[in-house]
Amino acid sequence: xxxxxxxxGRARELLQQWEGAIEAYRRASTDGPYRAAALAGVARxxxxxxxxxxxxxxxALSIQAGDRAEAYLVRGRAHLELxxxxxxxxxxxxxxxxxxxxxxxxxRLSDLYAR
Numbered sequence: 001x002x003x004x005x006x007x008x009g010r011a012r013e014l015l016q017q018w019e020g021a022i023e024a025y026r027r028a029s030t031d032g033p034y035r036a037a038a039l040a041g042v043a044r045x046x047x048x049x050x051x052x053x054x055x056x057x058x059x060a061l062s063i064q065a066g067d068r069a070e071a072y073l074v075r076g077r078a079h080l081e082l083x084x085x086x087x088x089x090x091x092x093x094x095x096x097x098x099x100x101x102x103x104x105x106x107x108r109l110s111d112l113y114a115r
Contacts, residue, residue, distance in 0.1 A: 036066025069099035
């Protein structure tokens with residue numbers, strides 16, 4: 001099920017098993033209520049593996065599937081890593097508007113890439 005795949009992806013992510021997490025998140029992302037969260041998980045894993053362009057694509061799919069704050073945060077970081085500072089900051093602001101608890105992380109990322 002989508003929930004089982006998503007939870008397996010989270011567990012593998014916590015264990016830093018990136019490929020296993022990606023595989024589980026992809027299975028969970030096919031449809032259902034976990035689609036957006038699972039796509040955000042794939043995007044996050046792509047960033048951790050050093051693939052910001054791939055992360056952009058999965059984050060965009062996550063946003064289309066569910067407009068998740070986490071997906072905006074991931075997409076913002078990917079843009080920043082690629083040097084797209086304006087787009088990155090805009091996505092970080094969008095993440096904070098959707099979930100104010102992400103403000104400290106968004107500020108940290110913005111400051112990190114401002115240098």
